[in-house]
Amino acid sequence: MMTNSISxxxxxxxxxxxxxxxxxxxxxDQEPKGVVQxxxxMAETAARYERFAKVLNGKGFIVYANDHRGHGKTAASIDELGYLGEKGSFKLLVEDLATVSDRIKKENPxxxxxxxxxxxxxxxAQRYIMNYPDKINGLILSGSNGEQGLPLKAGKWLVKLAMLVKGRKAKSxxxxxxxxxxFNKKFYPKKTGYEWLTRDADELAKYVNDLYCGTLFPISFYDELIENLEHIEDKETxxxxxxxxxxVILSGAQDPVGDFGEGVKKLYKRYEVCGVKDLEMKLYEGARHEILNETNRDEVMKDIIEWLEKRIG
Structure with a gap:
């Protein structure tokens, strides 16, 4: 159900x-009961979440979504897509989310x-809740993973070497x-290289034709991303x-980012071991990475809304 919205x-x-x-x-046309941030x-824009936002509006939720630094209209230009900034900029990306949360709280006491x-x-978001544990009332993780393992460690030094040789803004x-x-290895036919995102051909075409999506990012982005992944996997943090x-952790069972469900289960286990009291997980059979743009997206959105409404009571 969608509703009349102001954007x-x-x-x-x-x-x-x-x-x-x-x-x-x-x-x-109704009194708001909560806010979804x-x-x-990566390599997309918050504007792609308009359909989801309007469905949430229909259930009484206000929605805020920022273009992360280096993405969408936050990026200085199309050519600058993927460049987050100087060293430590992924931490600033997380800080930006906290700033939006503060703005939400101020505007919607x-x-x-x-x-x-x-x-x-x-x-x-996994880092956000470590740094800012009291700013939000619940977290939904979509298309995530719990442990990158050896490929992360091997990739780290190759990325640093490439950045040393070519520079932070160079692309490779x-x-x-x-x-x-x-990521695309198991999916056929290979028409776009992005078949791992969704089974929905129309949604895939929208992604491929969006100037803000699928861009080759500079080497420094991968360095920043790997640093963040190491941080959130660290036992001390x-x-x-x-x-x-x-x-709640939601993922397509055919999502390579979550290692086809195995990495998602590891993430669930991590939070279970850490003592998270209200913890749920669901894998959607057949679904790939972008569950909000999948053929079963109505089921996904219904599950999200039910989870939200249960927490509000």
Missing amino acids: ENFTFLSSDKTGIMVYKWIPV ISHG GLPIYLFSHSMGSFA EFVDSLIFGG NKKIPQNLPI
């Missing part, structure tokens, strides 16, 4: 003076805030294929995971 955009200056673009969707994935996070955005198809090259924060 508006605004920008704010981050701590390093980067202008961050934020989208906002507001239901107009969205943390989008008393309303609970839930963070929906997808893919790269979910890896940012070799580095990209090293990190993500295997895991001690900062809040036990009272409700968490």
